[in-house]
Amino acid sequence: MIRLPLRCASAREARDEFMAYRLKRTDETCEAALRRIATEEIDAALAEIDDAGMDLHDKIHELRKRAKRLRGLIRLVRPSFPAYAAENAAIRDAARRLSGLRDFEGMIETVDKLAAATGDAGLGPLRAHLVATRNAAVAGGDVAADLAVFRAEMMALRARVADWTLTANGFKALRPGIDKIFDRARQDRRLAAETPETAVIHDWRKAVKYHWYHTRLLQPIDPARMGRRAGQVRTLSELLGDHHDLAVLDGWIAGADALTGGAAERDRLRDLIAARQAALEAEAQALAARLFASPARKMSRRWKHLWKAWRAA
Template sequence: MTYRLKRSDKSTEAALRRIAIEEIDAALTELDDPGIELHEKVHGLRKRAKKLRGLIRLVRPAFPAYARENGAIRDAARRLSGLRDREGMVETFDKLAAGGRLSGFEPVRAHLVATRDRAAAKAHVEEDLAAFRLDMLALRERARSWALYGDGFRPMRRGLQRTFDRARKGRAAAAEAPEVAVIHDWRKRVKYHWYHTRLLRPIERAPLGRRAKKVAELSELLGDHHDLAVLDTHLAATPDLPGGTETRDALRARIAARQADLADAAQTLGARLFASPAKDLGRSWKRWWKSWHRD
């Protein structure tokens, strides 16, 4: 595991630089690997970008270059979003079908596959990958001289607590108004907290390992909800969908039912994970940090 703090890091600033460069190098290796299928490659590269954004968000209040670098990573990943969304719709359809909720919708899947393949065949895909590579190389060069205000746990504590608090408030907002945009925003906050838990896991392996697993489960539930929303939007906006209006309405009804189940499960799990105030979490994790370094 490379996406984590190490006792051998000379400072929090050194850890930030090391982890960022390791993730960038891993992205470049995947990008240049001809053995990785295109859709899998794009998915992997976008995950690397999200991990990088999670990393700098942990130290956001103490990282003067945050706005510039967050924007740069976001824009680099955005180049690949169209292709990933089309592949994601096929995966989402298959996941929905695997749950026994679909029968007789094979022409719709064929339509989704054809839409994905047309996007992959366009010349700009290779151009976008090349541009992503240049973005990562430039980011790597800048990461070598990233600077933080302060050292130890302090540069991380405010970012950790802020992200946790936003995830906590996001759960409450989604419970009050379980709309697609609100649940998607909650999902983003949960994802960042998952990254922070993974980064800090070495300071207290057992409880943070368990927490990382549960937060990952929550992120998966919310991610499935979002993927279904993307598929539903595509179906609603496709006038020539195989099967016509009747097929579209039947499939969208199944999507809505599954989203309701996912939202309920996410609320049950999220209520346990985000029960305590952010300051309580900050105090506990600071104690673990001190003990980790003392040992």
């Protein structure tokens, strides 16, 4: 039987997750909010790097999440942020240094999810093979050196944050970024319905995830309504993320040697993955049809009214 690694968040972690990564009424300007949130995310990443008691795989996972949040943050203000291209590339490239180890850990988690979703009891040998491959990669690599470089790049980023500037303020600094990502998510949903290829669904997933980040950042303007939407968009992002993770696993299986069971087992696993992906696609499309029914301008108009009321309170 495959052991599913379950981790329940503590009350403090749940509270921190709710409170972190949000605009605040005390932010005097959007520029001040941008700098504050970026600094908080970077400081949290530095603390995680320096936490000797933190599991290595959890550490890599959390650091990559910090990088994604930072990219989501600056994408919100992209049209008003002259340094966007350079900083987005810097954050992306820093996170790539940690991707190799996370890829194997992600495939192990994907096998666990696949077992839970399908009830397939024959995935144990695949999981054991992935664990052994991951452990060999850790032993053969220099994770400490990669973390040291990532830390240095985060420190350099932190120093630059103090000089970040925006060319607009108020909701004008936010609306173009909100609309751009929302429209992209709508378009990608339609394209994925017409052409459900892995690359298309992966692009859709990225747009959805950025919209989730934007909804979280703006949650204080209407905590209940925005919180509900954030929860629904997160669910959609996870459905599409599971689809992508299965595609990664499928690609690895297709090229892997020495799998227990040979070609017959490889074909069985790939068929199992394809069936699960089809189920995820159907669920994601049904949810997205509700979440992205209205044009971006209609949604952002509502958010603008909520923003003005929130700032005036």
